[in-house]
Amino acid sequence: MLQVENLYAGYGSSEVLTGTTLQVKRGSVVALIGANGAGKTTTMRAISGMIRPTQGRVLLDGKPVQGASASQIAKLGLAHSPEGRKVFGPLSVEDNLLLGAYAHLPLFFGYKGKAATELAKVYALFPRLNERKKQAAGTLSGGEQQMLAIGRALMANPKVILLDEPSMGLAPVIVQEVFSIICKLKEAGVTLLLVEQFAKSALEIADYAYVMERGRIAVEGTPAELNQNERVIAAYLG
Amino acid sequence: MNLDILAQMVVSGALMGLIYALIAYGFQLTYATSKSINFGQGELVMLSAFFSLTLLNLGAPYWLMVPGGLLFGAVMGLIVERACVRLSLEQKSEGWILLTIIFGLLGFSSAENIWGRDDRPFPSPISADALNFFGISITGLEIAVALGVFLIMSIIELFKRKTLLGKAFEAVSADRDAAELMGISATKTIMLSYGLSGMVAAMAGILISPITTVGPTMASALILKAFSVAVVAGLDSGFGVVIIGIFLGALESLTSFYLGSGWREAPGLILLIMALAVRPNGVFGKANIRKV
Numbered sequence: 001m002l003q004v005e006n007l008y009a010g011y012g013s014s015e016v017l018t019g020t021t022l023q024v025k026r027g028s029v030v031a032l033i034g035a036n037g038a039g040k041t042t043t044m045r046a047i048s049g050m051i052r053p054t055q056g057r058v059l060l061d062g063k064p065v066q067g068a069s070a071s072q073i074a075k076l077g078l079a080h081s082p083e084g085r086k087v088f089g090p091l092s093v094e095d096n097l098l099l100g101a102y103a104h105l106p107l108f109f110g111y112k113g114k115a116a117t118e119l120a121k122v123y124a125l126f127p128r129l130n131e132r133k134k135q136a137a138g139t140l141s142g143g144e145q146q147m148l149a150i151g152r153a154l155m156a157n158p159k160v161i162l163l164d165e166p167s168m169g170l171a172p173v174i175v176q177e178v179f180s181i182i183c184k185l186k187e188a189g190v191t192l193l194l195v196e197q198f199a200k201s202a203l204e205i206a207d208y209a210y211v212m213e214r215g216r217i218a219v220e221g222t223p224a225e226l227n228q229n230e231r232v233i234a235a236y237l238g
Numbered sequence: 239m240n241l242d243i244l245a246q247m248v249v250s251g252a253l254m255g256l257i258y259a260l261i262a263y264g265f266q267l268t269y270a271t272s273k274s275i276n277f278g279q280g281e282l283v284m285l286s287a288f289f290s291l292t293l294l295n296l297g298a299p300y301w302l303m304v305p306g307g308l309l310f311g312a313v314m315g316l317i318v319e320r321a322c323v324r325l326s327l328e329q330k331s332e333g334w335i336l337l338t339i340i341f342g343l344l345g346f347s348s349a350e351n352i353w354g355r356d357d358r359p360f361p362s363p364i365s366a367d368a369l370n371f372f373g374i375s376i377t378g379l380e381i382a383v384a385l386g387v388f389l390i391m392s393i394i395e396l397f398k399r400k401t402l403l404g405k406a407f408e409a410v411s412a413d414r415d416a417a418e419l420m421g422i423s424a425t426k427t428i429m430l431s432y433g434l435s436g437m438v439a440a441m442a443g444i445l446i447s448p449i450t451t452v453g454p455t456m457a458s459a460l461i462l463k464a465f466s467v468a469v470v471a472g473l474d475s476g477f478g479v480v481i482i483g484i485f486l487g488a489l490e491s492l493t494s495f496y497l498g499s500g501w502r503e504a505p506g507l508i509l510l511i512m513a514l515a516v517r518p519n520g521v522f523g524k525a526n527i528r529k530v
Contacts, residue, residue, distance in 0.1 A: 050415060050419070069418065069423070071421050074419055082419060086419075088408070088413055088416065099405055105402055
């Protein structure tokens with residue numbers, strides 16, 4: 001579903017990704033783990049078009065999308081829930097969700113009716129969002145904002161979701177809740193690329209995992225294989 | 239002190255202040271999406287007024303002149319965006335400041351060459367006769383200004399709150415990167431904001447021309463005060479510009495009445511300096527606190 005081939009990208013003259021290659025199969029959950037500064041978030045940003053890769057290819061459903069703008073790639077069916085959640089603070093929870101489906105909705109009127117099915121699905125998954133749908137997103141707690149960011153990504157019915165550090169800055173109880181939601185998404189057959197610092201929890205959910213070091217993939221394998229790998233255990237699971 | 243005269247001064251000043259508020263609102267529209275403003279906005283006001291006057295002289299009826307003038311303003315706004323703003327925003331440079339000033343100068347000399355330097359009357363179907371409200375006289379033209387300002391601002395605010403495109407506009411203002419990830423093109427949203435801003439400028443020109451006459455310099459004083467209003471209220475203050483606009487308009491008219499008309503421009507400039515020194519985000523602006 002999503003293939004990344006030999007990707008190079010960075011900020012200005014500093015190159016962060018130096019030949020990243022990975023693959024996310026349809027309906028699978030793939031974890032991307034690694035130390036801070038290894039290039040996990042940069043990989044996500046290069047895939048979704050927030051930064052332009054300088055070399056390499058990104059294939060979505062077999063079609064190359066590298067070099068396109070973030071909004072074009074989003075329309076092609078890739079949803080990226082970015083690091084730090086980035087909900088639209090002044091807008092209501094419901095408006096945030098509706099904007100998640102922006103590419104598929106009429107621009108002026110009747111958009112709410114057309115999004116009703118998706119909206120109901122997201123509210124069923126996150127009852128808390130339903131309770132607070134009129135509230136400004138910026139006033140939600142960190143955990144609720146994370147639910148909103150995930151819900152917003154689901155609204156477009158994307159082919160792949162990139163989920164960047166969903167547990168960042170959250171209390172342990174909320175982190176548990178976030179992981180249980182990712183489990184539910186997995187059961188529902190959502191294709192997911194997950195960046196996580198809680199490597200252990202990520203490996204419990206994932207079907208396959210990549211370990212990043214200094215801008216490229218150092219180790220890859222199924223969670224069972226990585227759990228046996230001494231280098232991975234020493235660095236990330238110890 | 240005669241209270242009747244005081245009230246009269248405050249009311250007519252406040253009505254004039256609504257025009258400042260409307261032009262300041264045009265600054266806000268583009269600042270929200272792109273953190274840039276058109277420093278040639280005054281020339282847009284003036285060019286649209288001339289264009290509308292030409293439509294009238296060509297025999298167009300009033301109901302056609304207004305949308306025609308607004309459309310002209312919107313197109314000019316789009317030209318400013320494409321010619322002066324887009325590339326410098328892409329390169330994260332401040333080049334738009336100089337380019338929009340140059341665009342204004344170009345508009346000014348074009349107007350002098352096309353329409354001449356003289357001020358011309360702008361005919362209006364609305365009577366200039368004064369009506370009396372509780373001892374305060376207000377002309378029909380002034381009422382038209384107030385109605386026009388509130389009408390166009392309400393339409394744009396309704397658009398922003400009720401349509402998905404309007405919500406996308408707000409989303410780009412709140413977080414440009416995140417909006418792009420939803421499939422919202424920031425470039426197109428910025429175009430939209432410049433188009434709307436140009437339309438607002440044209441509306442200001444059409445509303446004020448019957449009172450002030452039309453000429454190449456008609457907007458040079460207006461724009462300075464609109465800029466003061468935008469900064470004093472805060473470039474992201476929404477309807478705050480209306481309050482500050484009314485306040486400044488009233489203050490100006492009192493100043494020129496009690497201190498002499500030479501002091502007319504002083505309050506706007508003093509307010510601007512005070513705001514920049516004491517409260518750079520504006521009276522109604524939000525402080526820049528970023529929650530991580």
